[in-house]
Amino acid sequence: MVRDAPPAFHIMAKPSGAICNLKCAYCFFLEKERLYPDSDFRMSGEVMEEYVSQYIRAQQVPEVTVAWQGGEPTLMGLDFFRRTVEAAAGHAPPGMRIAYTMQTNGILLDDAWCEFLRANHFLIGLSMDGPRELHDANRRDKGGQGTFERVERAARLMQRHQVDFNMLCTVNAANAGHPLEVYRYFRDVLCVEWIQFIPIVERINSDGSTLMQEGDKVTDRSVDPAVWGDFLIAIFDEWVHRDVGKMFVNYFEAAAASWAGVGAAMCITDETCGNALALEHNGDLYACDHFVEPAYLLGNIMETPMRELVASETLRRFGDNKRDSLPRYCRECGVLFACRGECPKNRFALTPDGEPGLNYLCAGYKAWLGHIDPFMRTLTDLLSSGRYADEIMGILREQENDQRKAFAAAGRNDPCPCGSGRKFKHCHGS
Ligand code: SF4
Ligand code: SF4
16 A cells, blocks of 8 residues: 655755855765766756645645755855745645745855845755854865855845844864854854754765765764764753753754653654655655665656655655664663664664664763753753743752852761762862
């Protein structure tokens, strides 16, 4: 029996394929150019129309997000996106709201772009890795020049035009050791409220490229697992003491959802995959943006209806494999409910007892998720009793004041008031 497509699914469309006006050192997509050797990497009007109409008609929910990504989508020019909005409006049934998102490096944005993005309520993801030296370490143009100034200019321009945007920050070997510099730059200098962090894990293939999700070695640019955990912990600690309700970080929102048991806020924290597909410029539909590889090609929407491809057994197997391939070490892990083994693309490490399939970033997730557990329990208690999440900051201040008083009153040989079980003189009193 052929199963039906799910009532809602998400596709990231790549109208310019892998083509970009920058040459960021860690970009996992630039090499995908090799998959389409004779292509001009421009989505035709015909493919765009077909994509938008099939995608909107396949959704059985009141709001649909049309998402554009790259490569660099702005290379398609503003007129292309004007036509996409017209096409979407033309195909949306009465009562359906269409939301638009676009990920960009910001280089080509100008007043005309911003007026269009604002008028059509686009949500923009602006790629930036933090302050100048940390950003320019990897995000360079084809001439090898850093792009920091141009991206900061794009952020200011969008702010002036009141375009809704958030920061998309990769965490790599260059910036992972500077969590608070990165976070405070976005919060205090750029004055943005939403940050999405993405850990860079580049697997080296047997031919030396990083084209496929193969190989168990990573490039020097990749983030170290323990440093990744420390990065999240440092920013979380600052956030939970002063920014709850004011700053929004994808990993913290996802953790809160996991602790509250309200479902997954990111695909990596979901039990299964298969709900976040990628569409190439020529209509080829892949199981996921991170698996644009021949083995994960579902078909082409110009030949087979998208609904059929999304309902396919191939996609179901791909999705279920995330849950079904977890090693025992994960299945018995205390934070499985919040980690879910993260993304299958990063599962190339061995568990301590030698079973394959452990996530390369496991040590970082274990440390971070263990660290936030008491805070997340307090947050969940607040929300489930009808109180506000930001009340946690006052609770922590009170706890810390009480603890300071207890430290001041503790004798050298008393048990440490922090609850470690050690004597005060060997713990906080040392
Ligand atoms: S493969 Fe990774 S990125 Fe793709 S849907 Fe699954 S968890 Fe998300
Ligand atoms: S923290 Fe490590 S062991 Fe636990 S579920 Fe995540 S990857 Fe698996």
